[in-house]
Amino acid sequence: MSAKRLELRAVVKHYDTGAEIVRAVNGVSFTIAAGETVVLSGPSGSGKSTILKLAGGVTTPDSGSVLLDDRPLPNGTARAGALFRRREVGFITQKPRLTPATSALENALMKLMLDGVPRAEARERATRMLEDVGLGDRLSHTPARLSGGEQQRVTIVRALLNNPPLILADEPTAHLDTTTGQQIVTLLSDHARRHGAALLLVSHDERAERAADRVLHLRDGCLAA
Ligand SMILES: Nc1ncnc2c1ncn2[C@@H]1O[C@H](COP(=O)(O)OP(=O)(O)OP(=O)(O)O)[C@@H](O)[C@H]1O
Numbered sequence: 001m002s003a004k005r006l007e008l009r010a011v012v013k014h015y016d017t018g019a020e021i022v023r024a025v026n027g028v029s030f031t032i033a034a035g036e037t038v039v040l041s042g043p044s045g046s047g048k049s050t051i052l053k054l055a056g057g058v059t060t061p062d063s064g065s066v067l068l069d070d071r072p073l074p075n076g077t078a079r080a081g082a083l084f085r086r087r088e089v090g091f092i093t094q095k096p097r098l099t100p101a102t103s104a105l106e107n108a109l110m111k112l113m114l115d116g117v118p119r120a121e122a123r124e125r126a127t128r129m130l131e132d133v134g135l136g137d138r139l140s141h142t143p144a145r146l147s148g149g150e151q152q153r154v155t156i157v158r159a160l161l162n163n164p165p166l167i168l169a170d171e172p173t174a175h176l177d178t179t180t181g182q183q184i185v186t187l188l189s190d191h192a193r194r195h196g197a198a199l200l201l202v203s204h205d206e207r208a209e210r211a212a213d214r215v216l217h218l219r220d221g222c223l224a225a
Pocket residue numbers: 015016017022023024042043044045046047048049050051
């Protein structure tokens with residue numbers, strides 16, 4: 001997958017709760033170059049999760065635009081959106097979401113299989129990347145037999161194995177100890193740099209901020225100067 005640049009231009013997003021209109025994102029503009037790691041920080045309710053959803057095409061802006069290499073994200077059919085997210089976006093959530101009865105290897109290769117990669121090739125690529133992240137001796141373990149950090153690494157391998165040009169991570173270190181959290185952030189930013197992906201990482205964590213090329217501070221839906 002080729003390297004791509006993410007750009008948000010004057011993005012506004014409201015939520016209508018019935019009782020009130022909440023201006024969650026209020027005219028946000030920024031660019032993340034291919035290979036760059038940007039941390040988005042800010043207090044609870046400042047709009048971080050909404051920006052991740054906008055960047056990944058999970059939700060659409062009320063005004064402004066979200067562009068990958070100058071092209072707007074698809075907002076046509078649900079199927080086009082789902083296909084875009086599977087192929088172009090690696091989402092990493094706070095808590096690993098692995099299939100419990102399935103081995104680390106099988107969990108890791110799921111996205112490739114959905115993309116129609118032949119099983120033998122998918123197994124080989126997943127094995128190699130699990131080895132690269134230090135899980136070579138855990139391939140047959142089910143998630144219950146892995147630590148939190150190991151589970152998060154399997155999640156990352158699954159999300160990034162097809163080299164998506166955009167990586168979106170929502171507090172991926174929230175449930176991890178200091179050392180493990182540091183390893184996860186380094187793993188993500190190294191991958192982004194090596195493969196030319198744009199990495200947007202929501203985090204309150206100083207370790208993540210230190211590993212970032214840039215930190216964006218969000219307050220009440222606006223970027224701080
Ligand atoms: N589905 C929704 N319906 C109504 N209001 C929403 C919805 N989602 C978010 N909001 C509101 O939009 C604002 C921004 O929320 P958002 O979840 O993006 O912030 P956040 O910075 O990610 O918060 P946290 O750190 O607590 O996850 C908040 O005021 C929130 O209450």
